[in-house]
Amino acid sequence: xxxxEVEKISRLEGRIEELSKRVDDIxxxxxxxxxxxxxxRNELNSRIDSINNSLNNRIDSLRNEMRNExxxxxxxxxxxxxxxxxxINSLENxINSLENxIENRINGLDRKLDSRFxxxxxxxxxxxxxIILTILFK
Numbered sequence: 001x002x003x004x005e006v007e008k009i010s011r012l013e014g015r016i017e018e019l020s021k022r023v024d025d026i027x028x029x030x031x032x033x034x035x036x037x038x039x040x041r042n043e044l045n046s047r048i049d050s051i052n053n054s055l056n057n058r059i060d061s062l063r064n065e066m067r068n069e070x071x072x073x074x075x076x077x078x079x080x081x082x083x084x085x086x087x088i089n090s091l092e093n094x095i096n097s098l099e100n101x102i103e104n105r106i107n108g109l110d111r112k113l114d115s116r117f118x119x120x121x122x123x124x125x126x127x128x129x130x131i132i133l134t135i136l137f138k
Contacts, residue, residue, distance in 0.1 A: 098128065
């Protein structure tokens with residue numbers, strides 16, 4: 001082997017050594033990047049879990065608020081229904097009392113009353129019932 005061949009071999013070995021160092025550097029860079037990706041993924045997973053927990057807590061809170069509001073509305077409707085039933089019963093009692101008073105007065109009158117008077121009395125009763133119902137359901 002001559003000097004030229006030894007130099008060529010030496011240069012080739014140097015280049016191979018350089019490439020080997022570059023491969024090692026690239027491998028190290030890849031490992032660093034891989035570790036960064038893993039750390040970032042873990043951090044993101046932690047943040048995603050935290051955000052999901054916050055979201056679930058907010059959803060539960062809103063659900064409870066809505067349930068409480070609906071319960072409150074139902075109580076108010078029941079109270080209103082009870083109040084309306086009381087008012088309706090009171091009005092029915094007043095109508096029955098009025099009807100009894102009218103019947104008693106009619107029975108006390110002379111049986112020869114004019115039929116026009118009875119018709120007017122019936123119309124008047126109907127008007128009172130209509131007025132009472134109108135007031136009730138306004």
